[in-house]
Amino acid sequence: xxxxxxxxxxxxxxRAIEAWLAxxxxxxxxxxxxxxxxxxxxxxxxxxxxxxxxxxxxxxxFRQTGCTVVWAVEEGAEIDPDGGRVAVxxxxxxxxxxxxxxxxxxxxxxxxxxxxxxxxxLRALADAHGFAGAVAGTRKTTPxxxxxxxxxxxxxxxxxxxxxxxxxxxxxxxxxxxTGSITRAVAEARRVAGFSVKIEVECQSEAEAAExxxxxxxxxxxxxxPPAALNAAALSLxxxxxxxxxxxxxxxxxxxxxxxQYMGPGVDIISFGSMTQGVPHVDFSLKIAH
Numbered sequence: 001x002x003x004x005x006x007x008x009x010x011x012x013x014x015r016a017i018e019a020w021l022a023x024x025x026x027x028x029x030x031x032x033x034x035x036x037x038x039x040x041x042x043x044x045x046x047x048x049x050x051x052x053x054x055x056x057x058x059x060x061x062f063r064q065t066g067c068t069v070v071w072a073v074e075e076g077a078e079i080d081p082d083g084g085r086v087a088v089x090x091x092x093x094x095x096x097x098x099x100x101x102x103x104x105x106x107x108x109x110x111x112x113x114x115x116x117x118x119x120x121x122l123r124a125l126a127d128a129h130g131f132a133g134a135v136a137g138t139r140k141t142t143p144x145x146x147x148x149x150x151x152x153x154x155x156x157x158x159x160x161x162x163x164x165x166x167x168x169x170x171x172x173x174x175x176x177x178x179t180g181s182i183t184r185a186v187a188e189a190r191r192v193a194g195f196s197v198k199i200e201v202e203c204q205s206e207a208e209a210a211e212x213x214x215x216x217x218x219x220x221x222x223x224x225x226p227p228a229a230l231n232a233a234a235l236s237l238x239x240x241x242x243x244x245x246x247x248x249x250x251x252x253x254x255x256x257x258x259x260x261q262y263m264g265p266g267v268d269i270i271s272f273g274s275m276t277q278g279v280p281h282v283d284f285s286l287k288i289a290h
């Protein structure tokens with residue numbers, strides 16, 4: 001089934017890619033002068049296993065350089081070159097224009113596909129353990145590249161969590177310390193955020209989570225809990241506060257290797273900074289026919 005994540009993207013994608021191309025060609029394109037404007041065809045190859053993600057960004061790069069792209073593989077597909085390489089798309093246009101967009105397009109595709117691949121593995125791991133909650137990526141993204149990385153999560157089947165500071169209130173330890181208490185921080189957040197924005201509170205203990213729930217938080221994050229303690233606290237909070245439904249999030253240093261230990265029945269969300277940090281890229285190359 002085709003992946004329709006591209007329908008989520010804003011028009012700002014074009015401006016971002018224009019800026020990335022300008023960064024890479026800041027004055028003269030000497031290599032472009034060498035190859036000239038002869039019409040050429042280049043093949044995009046995938047050389048390592050992963051989920052293909054980032055197609056709309058790749059397309060926009062070459063649209064702006066005056067080239068066309070035809071895909072042989074659908075976005076969201078898992079590719080396994082098995083030690084070789086798989087042709088996934090063809091790019092046609094003037095030689096210098098293909099090469100002008102090559103590195104920007106490959107960098108985007110490699111990073112986005114890497115994030116999507118980890119997201120797909122984490123979601124599959126959750127499904128295999130019968131965990132129906134959300135597997136989410138955090139806001140630990142690369143400045144200027146968040147849209148691409150969050151898009152990769154979406155293609156990979158993970159939850160994108162909050163996109164930025166405006167889409168959900170997350171009160172962390174510094175907010176609480178600066179305000180004086182969890183109760184006061186939640187009250188101040190609710191006063192300005194109104195009814196339409198959810199409030200989440202990062203908690204270091206079950207007692208803090210209970211205070212956050214009583215103060216009106218929609219989500220409590222149990223941060224850096226050992227797995228057994230986290231699962232016990234999640235069930236306890238759900239039982240003690242059954243009259244006020246609240247979501248429980250597990251977070252803090254959770255990896256692919258440890259994730260299954262956090263997939264208890266009281267947990268609604270598991271969030272991973274590792275969905276974007278330290279992610280291996282998928283290896284792509286673009287070769288002009290000769």
